[in-house]
Amino acid sequence: MSSSVRKFDDWLNRALDELARAAGEDVETYIFRAVGSRMLHELKHDRSPDLETARAHLVEVGVFAEDAMPDVSSVINDPERLQALYATGLLDSPPEEMYDRITRAAADALDAPSSAVTLVDSDRQFFKSAAGMDVSTDEERQTPLSRSVCQYAVANGTPLVIDDARVDPAFRLHPAVVDGTVVAYLGIPLLDKAENAIGTLCVFDSRPRQWRPGHVQVLSDLAALVGERIFGH
Numbered sequence: 001m002s003s004s005v006r007k008f009d010d011w012l013n014r015a016l017d018e019l020a021r022a023a024g025e026d027v028e029t030y031i032f033r034a035v036g037s038r039m040l041h042e043l044k045h046d047r048s049p050d051l052e053t054a055r056a057h058l059v060e061v062g063v064f065a066e067d068a069m070p071d072v073s074s075v076i077n078d079p080e081r082l083q084a085l086y087a088t089g090l091l092d093s094p095p096e097e098m099y100d101r102i103t104r105a106a107a108d109a110l111d112a113p114s115s116a117v118t119l120v121d122s123d124r125q126f127f128k129s130a131a132g133m134d135v136s137t138d139e140e141r142q143t144p145l146s147r148s149v150c151q152y153a154v155a156n157g158t159p160l161v162i163d164d165a166r167v168d169p170a171f172r173l174h175p176a177v178v179d180g181t182v183v184a185y186l187g188i189p190l191l192d193k194a195e196n197a198i199g200t201l202c203v204f205d206s207r208p209r210q211w212r213p214g215h216v217q218v219l220s221d222l223a224a225l226v227g228e229r230i231f232g233h
Contacts, residue, residue: 005031040179051179072155076145077122081154084196088230091119091126092138098229099129102201106222107131110186110215112203117190117226118150119199125150128199147176149204153187154197159216160187164208184209186216188223192231201226 005013005027020030036058043051075081085091099117107115114132118125125148127133127141135141145151149171153160162185165171176182186209187202201223 036178040175043179072151075155076120076151078196080194081196081198082122084192084194085119085121085198088119088198090128090230091121093128095129099226100131102222102225103129103131106201106203106219109218109222110203112186112205112209114205115201115203116150117199117201118148118187120145120148120151120154120197126199149174149176149182149185150187150200150202153189153200153202157189157191157195157197159189159220160185160200161211161216162186163210166208180206183207184211186211186219188216188219190223190227190230192227198230 005016008016016027016030020027025033040051040054040058043054048054103115103117107113112132115130116127116133117129119128123145125143125145127135130141149160149162149165162168162171162182165174165177165183165185171177174182182204184205184207185202186204187200189197190199190201191197201219203219
C-alpha cells in the first residue's frame with residue numbers, strides 16, 4: 001500500500017513508493033532507515049563519540065537489523081588462519097613505503113578515492129597501509145570487526161565485488177554502508193600457500209561503481225605483489 005509525505009508532490013511520492021517497494025519495505029520503514037543512515041553519517045563526519053551508541057540504539061528500536069550480515073565468525077576465528085596472520089608479524093607494525101606504494105597504485109589504477117591493505121584479526125581490522133584515509137594515529141589504524149567489509153572477502157577466499165552496497169541485500173545494513181563510508185567495494189583476499197586468507201587489498205568508494213573484470217584483474221595483480229612481500233611467493 002502506498003503512502004505519502006507531506007510537502008512531497010505526486011511524482012516524489014510515487015518515486016518514494018517505488019523505491020521502498022524495490023527495497024522490500026513499506027514507506028515508513030524506508031524513511032526511518034534513510035533518516036537513521038543520515039544521522040550516522042553526520043555523527044561519523046563530526047567524529048562524534050556517540051556514533052556507536054546511536055547505531056546500537058537504532059538497532060534496538062528496529063530501524064536497522066542486527067543480524068543482516070552473514071555470520072562468518074567460524075572462518076575468521078579458525079586457528080590455522082589466525083596462526084598464519086600472527087606469523088606475518090604485521091599486526092600493529094608501522095607503515096612501510098612498499099605497501100603504501102601499492103595502495104596508492106591501486107587507488108590510481110582504479111580511480112578510487114580509498115584503498116587499503118587490511119589484516120583481519122579475530123576482533124578487529126588493522127590497516128597495514130591506506131591511501132585516501134586518515135589513519136595517522138594508532139587508534140585510526142584499526143576498526144572493530146563489526147565495521148569490516150574485508151572480513152567477508154577473507155571468509156570466502158575469493159574477490160568480493162560490490163557495485164552499490166546500499167541495494168545489496170547482504171550489505172545494505174552493514175555499519176560502514178549505513179554511515180556512507182562504503183558504497184562500492186572491491187577486495188582481493190591475501191592468501192598464503194595453504195590458502196589461508198589473512199586480509200585484503202581493497203578499494204572502495206562512497207559512490208556506486210560498476211566494477212569490470214579488468215578492475216578485478218588489476219587489483220588481483222597488485223594483491224599478488226602484496227602477497228609476495230608478505231609470504232615470499
